[in-house]
Amino acid sequence: MDGKNVTDLESEGPGTGTLGKAMAVLEAVATADRPQRFTDILQSVGQPRGTLHRLLGHLVDEGLLVQRGDLSYEPGLRLLKLAYRSWSGNQFRDIAEPHLLRLHEMTGETVHLGILRETEIIYVDKVESRQTVRMSSQIGKASPAYCTGIGKAALSSLAQGELERIAAKTQFVAFTERTHRSAMSLLGEIEEIRREGHAFDREEHEAEICCVAASIVVPEHELVAGVSVTGPSYRVTMTQLAAWAADVRNAAAKIEEEARIRLGPGRGGR
């Protein structure tokens, strides 16, 4: 029927049928940083006008999207409701929490917990400098794995084949001067990270922001994640970060150990 859906944009690919298309549209709108108009979406998702129109209609009916007065689309409230339990019921986060707090007390800087999902890191928790900010603006945020500390740490703990698959799938965008520009460059650093046991982000994703990170792996649950301590370069030197590396590795190890125990045998009985 369609000659194009064979190509993989970034999603899993073929067999997902109608739902896959709907989700691609949803993701296009949710990922964009401003309300998307019909034509915008038309371009990001390569679908015929008629189809897209109906798809959007359904998404709005379902409350997944909201159409504003100027006809542009925004993510709807229902998403928040649905996500609620994927966060609040997240045992892994619960387990990690005290360790994150401890790490924050030791360093005084922002601590992140993120989970690897293909080429992305999704942040599931954050402890930051005691501020009035309540829901941290980062929860649920997705960042590319190849240019973040947690991302690289997580990648480094994958089997080589898996790592290469993901590296091949990654789109290298030069966020800053120091961002990796190729899979080769990334794979090189991963080697080093494997030896050291921790990863640095030297202003590779955002200028003036750097971090140390270590990975957390729970194979029984196909869970690959990481913790990091992040700070602004003007306050946190690389030497300082290096000094924290052991603590970060330590925290990661503790979380990993506890998760293995408390999350149970998992899909071992598959």
Add this chain to the structure above:
Amino acid sequence: MDGKNVTDLESEGPGTGTLGKAMAVLEAVATADRPQRFTDILQSVGQPRGTLHRLLGHLVDEGLLVQRGDLSYEPGLRLLKLAYRSWSGNQFRDIAEPHLLRLHEMTGETVHLGILRETEIIYVDKVESRQTVRMSSQIGKASPAYCTGIGKAALSSLAQGELERIAAKTQFVAFTERTHRSAMSLLGEIEEIRREGHAFDREEHEAEICCVAASIVVPEHELVAGVSVTGPSYRVTMTQLAAWAADVRNAAAKIEEEARIRLGPGRGGR
């Protein structure tokens, strides 16, 4: 094809096609408070086995659900990613924030901001007693409108017809002794709330918890919401709540005014 999907569980109803069924499944899993097994879902969503099986397969492929080792299903991380912008890009929340903070400073108790979505209130922000808790456990949570302060305040600002439609759709569950048990009972209180301009929750949803709330309405954006101040009964008496009512109404009015201005003309040009 199917003789049952005509009945409305709680979702919009018919014309949403395949996507609608998928979302019903997703919602069933996300709403349940523990991992759902195939058979559990089979019962909550009235779909034939074959259909449900494929549906679940697709949802897992898309990352919306995760299948665990014991074959049970949980909400997936992708939901968190998708919800991210429905929260972080939410202008209304941004606008309300300073007012919530002020209200919190005045009262010292927990302040909520919630938006009405049919029969439910979805909490989009929360300011609580300065604790170490970071992401408030409430963001994205959905509670029934008929037994919460914000819910009743929001309902009271609807046109009578709309109110009755929603009341008719509501399932009255007796959470506590004081929970409304019928639409009639609810409609009665709504009358009163309209006169007063604010609503109380007298331990109707959770024992030992009560609140005062006032509604926020931005018709241009089809937005019906509310703010509340909540506290445990042992510390916050009804007299105390009544004393705060004016402040709550005031904050609501301020938010409403600012939202009208800053959110722009909205769908007026429809």
Add this chain to the structure above:
DNA sequence: AAGCGTTGTTCCACATAATGGAACATCTCC
């Protein structure tokens, strides 16, 4: 260890529901 119930998975003829090209509105800026 055989038997039975429960739970999850696969198959396939069938028709519903998605498809997408093209014509029709509607708005916007010269």
Add this chain to the structure above:
DNA sequence: GGAGATGTTCCATTATGTGGAACAACGCTT
């Protein structure tokens, strides 16, 4: 008031999802 966008509707075509029923894989009990 016309030319170029941008959004909406229509409808014959068939791919896609449907769901009954048979099958497989447990986990209990006898």
